[in-house]
Amino acid sequence: MNSTETIQEILGVKFSWHDYSFFTLMLIASAIIGVYYGFFKKQRTAQDYLLGGKSMGIIPVALSLTANNVSGVTLLAVPSDVYMHGISYWFTYVSLVIVIFVSYKVFVPVFANLKTPSSFEYLKRRYDTKTRMLGSMLYLISAILYLPVVMYMPSLALSQATGMNIHLINILVCTVCIFYTSVGGLKAVVYSDAxxxxxxxxxxxxxxxLGVVRCGGFENVWNTSYEHNRLKLKFDIDFTLRNAFWAVTFGQFMTWLSFLGVSQVYIQKCLAIPSEKDVIKVLTIFALGIFVIGSLCNFTGLIMFTEYSNCDPVKSGILEKQDQLLPYYILDISKQLPGLAGLFIAGIFGAALSTLAGMLNSLSCTIFEDFISKYIPKNTTQLTISRILKLIVLIIGIVATGLVFVVEKLGGMLALSLSLSGITAGPILALFVGGMLIPKMNEKGAYYGSVTSLILMTIIVFGSQYYQNSGYLTTVPLPTSIEGCTFLNSTITQNYDFKIDGNSTSHTINEVPYIFRVPFYWYCTIGFVFAISLGLLISHFSKSKKNIDKELFSPVIYRFLSRNSDETIYVSEKLMESK
Incomplete structure (x- = not known):
């Protein structure tokens, strides 16, 4: 009872020509933008390609940043997560808004002074070349592993809604994205994102x-959600609780800080703004946009629960997994408005394309600046460099498209792919925070602290996945009901009981080491704290006499900098005099 035909038969609706039209027009419009900036508004220099010639508008960049940070995975996962676990995830967006302005004060001024499109150039100037290469490699690994996941989830949604072959969808959409990103550069990425x-x-x-109206008003949605504990917050001081208030606020604060504060995608677009004073305007619009979208996704989850409070599509066997809930719901309500399903799936793919395009563009910058530029002749023309950057986008895009086929075969390993970002997020954040805010952190401390943290987080993430796949760890959702499912009969049964151990009853959750029970919200925090702590310890016992320019520190700590013969870190005298 899980086929697309059966779902459409139960709902009494199919993907119509209106739906296909909306979806196709979105792809065509994105391709046209790439053609325009690739052939009619040619970008001949590396700065044109990577920074849009530093002439990007405020609103397009703000919308682009918003799109980059709301992937198709987010649009699919957040409503279903709220449906299953309640509204607590909404507080992650409160953390995100705070992170945006912390980043503006702490990190953006330092990168702006560097005047380089690669955020990892900072690590070379603050520490050494080896540490820069470490940061770049960490970013490349996390980005390349995440790219196929970004495309797989929306493709799965479209496949469920239309019955189209998922491989054909992946190839078609990835081809369009690779085309306009490689040909049009940052301008094409930004305007298509907008x-x-x-x-x-x-x-x-x-x-x-439509959902609120269909459910009888927002008051009914709120009351139904309240009665079924979807609005309840957990304030327990227990780091193993998945959706506890502290996990979705402080834990996610650190994760967002890593993904935004020092992210190549984020910094690259901030540097594309012609005036530094306009950056805060961009970030304000970005914060508003991400908060509105995040809130809509969360409340859509509550609306979905109200709609299916008496007949859960997953528990009843209509759907195989919770990630299919949102496409199912959209297909359901599209009976009231033909074309809505196509518009919504176009929105999901738009989010996925935005994330993919932004990462492809930033990866081309990182790979060229950190791995290729030192090997090409100094007299290489800007046009040749621009062509190299486009070739890098093409190669990475093809690799990401190929990896989608691997992701599909992983099954339960898909969750591991999503968790991999937690392996690298903490160590990367520690490299930049230690450099900009902690003068005593030296190159040895930063390097070995982050490498050790990387090893620790790899053990934690893979260990947690092992216990989950073995059935020792499960995430127990809030109760759902199938009492109102009129289509069910006695031959349809589904075991929806969640057990601590899926293999036998002889084991308990207490047999799983505590560290492996900590949810992914805390991975970045754990990695960051460990890297910083060990880095400071190593720095203390391996004193460095390297001169460090004041511009490599964040302006928020300028007042604490000094030149002292007893210090292990020196700030160059010339810059200190200009303070």
């Missing part, structure tokens, strides 16, 4: 309004 953000917000707003 278009996709508008589509995404429009689809969310329409679905939200």
């Amino acid at each position: 278009l996709q953000t508008v589509i995404m917000i429009g689809a969310l707003v329409i679905a939200f309004i």
Whole structure:
């Protein structure tokens, strides 16, 4: 009872020509933007390609940043997570807004002074070449592993809604994205992102309004959610609780800080703004956009639960897993508004394309600046460099498209792929925070602290996945019901009981080491704290006499910098005099 035909038969609706039209128009519009900036507004220099010639507009960049940080995975996963576990995830977006302004004060001024498109150039100037290479490798590993996941989840949604072959969808959409990113550079990425953000917000707003009306008003949604504990917050001081208040606020604060504060994608677009004073305007619009979209996704989860409070599609056997809940819901309510399903799936793919395009563009910058530039002749023309950057995008895009086929075969390992970002997020954040805010952190401390943290986080993540796949660890959702499912009969049964151990009853959760029971919200925090602590310890016993320019520290600590013969870190005298 899990086939697309059966779902459409139960709902009494199919993907119509309106739906296909919306989806196709979104892809065509993105491709046209790439053609325009690739052939009619040619970008002949590396700065044109990577920074849009530092002439990007405030609103397009803000919308682009919003789209980059709301992937198709987010649009699919957040509503279903709220449906299953309650509204607590909404507080992650409160953390995100705070992170954006912390980043503006702490990190952005340092990168702006560097005047380089690669954020990892900072690590070379602050520490050494070896540490820079470490940071770049960590970013490349996490990005390349995440790219196929970004495309797989939306493709799965479209496949469920239409019955189209998932491989054909992946190849088609990835080809369009690779084309406009490689040909059009940052300008094509930003303006296509802006278009996709508008589509995404429009689809969310329409679905939200229709859902509220269909459920009998927002008051009914709120009351139903309250009665079934979807609005309850857990304030327990227990680091093993998945959706506890502290995990989704402080834990996610550190994760967002790593993904935004020092992210190549984020910094690269901030540097594309012609005036530094306009950066805060961009970030304000970005914060508002991400908060609105995050809130709509969360409340859509509550609306979905209200709609299916008496007939859970997963528990009843209509759907195989919770990630299919949102496409199912959108297909359901599209009976009231033909074309909504196509518009919404176009929004999901727009978010995925935005994330993919932004990462492809930033990866081309990182790979060229950190791994290729030192091997090409100094008299290489800007046009040749621009072509090299486009070739890098093409190669990475092809690799990511190929890895989608691998992700599909992983099954339960898909969750591991999503958790891999937690392996690298903490060590990367520690490299930049230690450099900008802790003068006593030296190159040996930064390098070996982050490498050791990387090893520790690899053990924690893989260990946690082992216990989950073995059935020792499960995430128990809030109760759902199938009492109102009129289509069920006595031959349809599904075991929806969640056990601590799926293999036998002889084991208990207490047999799993505590560290492996900590949810992924805390991975970045654990990695960061360990890297910083060990880094400071190593720095203390391996004193460095390297001169460090004041511009390599964040302006928030300028007042604490000094030149002292007893210090292990020196700030160059010339810059100190200019303080």
